[in-house]
Amino acid sequence: MAKLTFTINGTRRTLDAAAGARLIDVLRDGLGLTGTKPGCREGTCGSCTVLVDGRAMRSCITPAASVAGKRVTTIEGLATAGKLHPLQQAFLDYEAYQCGYCTPGMIVGAAGLIARNASPGEQAVRQALDGHICRCGSQPRIVQAVRAAAEVMRRG
Ligand code: FES
Ligand code: FES
Numbered sequence: 001m002a003k004l005t006f007t008i009n010g011t012r013r014t015l016d017a018a019a020g021a022r023l024i025d026v027l028r029d030g031l032g033l034t035g036t037k038p039g040c041r042e043g044t045c046g047s048c049t050v051l052v053d054g055r056a057m058r059s060c061i062t063p064a065a066s067v068a069g070k071r072v073t074t075i076e077g078l079a080t081a082g083k084l085h086p087l088q089q090a091f092l093d094y095e096a097y098q099c100g101y102c103t104p105g106m107i108v109g110a111a112g113l114i115a116r117n118a119s120p121g122e123q124a125v126r127q128a129l130d131g132h133i134c135r136c137g138s139q140p141r142i143v144q145a146v147r148a149a150a151e152v153m154r155r156g
Pocket of ligand 1: 037038039040041042043044045046047048049058059060061
């Protein structure tokens with residue numbers, strides 16, 4: 001075990017993490033943030049995506065120790081003051097999910113995209129979410145929802 005300090009959803013936390021622990025396990029088991037979903041656990045499905053210092057990362061292949069001193073944002077950290085993040089609202093409005101298992105990773109991945117491209121075209125969204133697998137086939141509505149959310153965020 002080693003002490004790990006990082007900022008999670010705006011709050012600085014220190015906790016014990018096993019040597020070699022993956023970020024996803026620290027989030028889910030150590031902090032109870034189960035919105036980050038385990039899928040393949042090999043870095044290929046995107047369901048475990050979180051933001052590390054604003055960049056989308058696969059938490060299943062991210063060593064927990066590597067986020068020491070950094071800012072991690074999970075799906076639980078996107079809503080502010082009881083108000084859904086525009087991406088969360090757009091996913092609801094466009095019904096961009098069926099089972100919802102891929103949804104947290106999709107939304108967090110999209111947040112990472114919009115942070116670096118405020119006006120993503122369809123291709124940019126498809127490219128950014130290419131590595132996110134939706135087993136329910138909701139991709140067309142997901143792309144619409146991400147573009148609609150980006151527009152809402154541009155308008156402020
Ligand atoms: S669980 Fe992390 S990419 Fe699939
Ligand atoms: S909504 Fe079911 S996996 Fe995407």
